[in-house]
Amino acid sequence: MLLISQLKTLCSEIISAIPAIDGGFVVVIDEDNAMNKLANKPNTILVASAPSAQSMGQISSTRNNSVVIFWILTKKNTKDEIDQLEALQPLALQLQTYIHAQAEEGCNLFNFLEIDSLTIDPVYNEFGGFNGWSLMAVF
Numbered sequence: 185m186l187l188i189s190q191l192k193t194l195c196s197e198i199i200s201a202i203p204a205i206d207g208g209f210v211v212v213i214d215e216d217n218a219m220n221k222l223a224n225k226p227n228t229i230l231v232a233s234a235p236s237a238q239s240m241g242q243i244s245s246t247r248n249n250s251v252v253i254f255w256i257l258t259k260k261n262t263k264d265e266i267d268q269l270e271a272l273q274p275l276a277l278q279l280q281t282y283i284h285a286q287a288e289e290g291c292n293l294f295n296f297l298e299i300d301s302l303t304i305d306p307v308y309n310e311f312g313g314f315n316g317w318s319l320m321a322v323f
Contacts, residue, residue, distance in 0.1 A: 185237040186250035186293065186323075194293060195232050198254075202278050205230050205256060218311040222257070228272065231255040231311070238322065240296075249296055249322050254279060257316035260309065268315045269306050276304050276317035283321060297323040 188211060195209040207227030212218040213234050222229065232255075237248040256275045258268060280302055287294035301322035308315055 185248045186235040186252065188234060190293060191232055191235055191252065195230055198279060198282060199230055201282050202275055204228060204275055215311060222311050222314060226259055228256065228258045228275070228316075231257060247296065249298070251320070251322050254319045254321070255307065255310065255314075255316055256319075257307070257310060257314035260313045260315050265308055265315050269317070272316045276319060279319055280304060283319075287323075294323045297321065 191211060192209075195211065199205045199209055205228050207225050207229035209230040209232060210218070210221045210225075211232050211234055212221055218231060222231070233253040235250040235252050238251055240247050240249050256272055256279065258272060261268070283294065283297070283302065284299075287297040287299075301320060303320045305318050305320075306316075307318050310316070310318075
């Protein structure tokens with residue numbers, strides 16, 4: 185299972201690799217926790233769910249895959265939400281590309297990346313007023 189300290193390091197590396205995410209990152213437990221942490225964040229921010237674990241394999245040979253959801257969000261404003269999604273979509277694709285590249289380079293965190301688990305979805309009014317994209321990864 186991915187440790188929270190490892191997730192924080194990964195998030196720091198992601199925002200270094202994608203400078204347009206200019207609001208930093210937060211790790212959240214659930215929707216209420218996210219709403220509290222995001223209440224006054226005006227910039228584009230990376231949000232990551234605390235990792236959960238999914239057991240894989242047979243009784244005699246098991247491993248835990250981590251499941252993490254990332255969000256790239258910006259506060260809803262008077263712009264059309266489609267315009268906000270359009271502006272953030274390249275960042276979601278950059279995040280997906282970053283994860284692919286890390287897995288291909290042999291990053292230990294992504295040793296067991298399930299490539300078909302990388303799902304990017306638009307989100308509207310998430311966590312009490314943010315638009316953007318979510319990306320789920322199982323690794």
